Amino acid sequence: MTAVELARVRGRLVAFAEEMLAPIGRSERRRWGECYLRGLMLDGKRKSIEPMAARLADGDEQGLQQFVNQSPWAWAPVRERLACRLQAAIAPRLWVIDDTGFPKFGRHSVGVARQYCGALGKVGNCQLGVSINACRDEASCPLDWRLFLPEEWDDDTERRRRAALPAEERHRPKWQLALEMLDELAGWGLEPPVISADGGYGDITDFRQGLEARGLAYVVQVHGQTSAYPEATTRPEAPAYAGKGRPPQPRYREKPASLRALAVAAGERDLHEVAWRQGSRGSKLRSRFLCLRVRPANLQLRRAHRGGELPCCWLVCEWPAGAAEPSKYWLSNLPEATMLAELVALAKGRWRVEHDYRELKDALGLDHFEGRSYQGWHHHVTLVSLAHGFLTLERLNPKADAPA
Secondary structure, eight states, X not given: OOHHHHHHTHHHHHHHHHHHHGGGOOHHHHHHHHHHHHHHHSSOSOOSHHHHHHHSTTXXXXXXXXXXXXXXXXXXXXXXXXXXXXXXXXXXXXXXXXXXXXXXXXXXXXXXXXXXXXXXXXXXXXXXXXXXXEEETTEEEEEEEEEEOOGGGTTOHHHHHHTTOOTTOOOOOHHHHHHHHHHHHHHTTOOOSOXXXXXXXXXXXXXXXXXXXXXXXXXXXXXXXXXXXXXXXXXOXXXXXXXXXXXXXXXXXSOOEEHHHHXXXXXXXXXXXXXXXXXXXXXXXXXXXXXXXXXXXXXXXXHHTTTSOOOOEEEEEEOOTTOSSOSEEEEEOSOTTOOHHHHXXXXXXXXXXXXXXXXXXXXXXXXXXXXXXXXXXXXXXXXXXXXHHHHHHHHHOTTOOSOO
């Protein structure tokens, strides 16, 4: 935003900041919070504290540093207010779980390590943040965040001390952080319509089982080598009991196939062309899709359902014209009556999160934070989410004259 555009929405921004930042207490903190939001939204190449303070007429580098890095305000109540407000405003079609990298120099920023960074497209020195975003095609916004801690941070006493990392914060896989956020959002009274995630989460059996245990619907991407039976496969059978020892348990006698093999066996005759949304150039995005009922059947699932029937779910495959086999696979526990067009639209809904990450980073400085502490990182991503949430509400408001 230019200074003129920002001045035009200043009244609404102040009211929004007062509402969202009310849980942090003192008016002085709320004033610095609103100032920080203006710094994030105001035009400028770098959104770290020093250049933001220089651009703001009432900016003060020391005051902003103290507010973000040292002030002990709790970020969870602020995120709760934002999540409740944006969930109601967006009316999302799905919640998308994803993660993004924050490239860093040095080794002392909290959670930094050499790991794959999507922003770099390779392994590099970075932090990783996991988010849950409320999405529909017209709007989206992050609802909650977690910082991923690599295992090397668990026993590095010196780095933990310098980053003021709480003793209870230890390495947990990203899928587990996602389930923790879902529990936190449920505690705020928010429930997802459908969960979507890429193969980094969907391929984890524990993650899918965690969603099912919480009664949550999902459409998640998986690899084609995931094991499964066709829906109509023979039920588990027990061999005849010889009368000695422990009676044998019922089990599936045949070996499961891969999702790829099941799709190829079904063949192109069952493909349907589906258009799922309007593309950026005005034409509908279309492709060919195959939809099958299958029973995922890796060893972990077969052991979990030992003696019983494996549950059925949807397999959705994208099979581009001219390709010898599908290019992408999704599993979904949505009801059997769900239409293919709905499954495809949900499977393809993750594009909004990449849009969010670009806006959060390029326009609002999500990855510009130069502090090193655990508290500072969480304060910064919370404030960036507030700025993004305010702009999302402005775009959704037909009476607002702010730029899109």
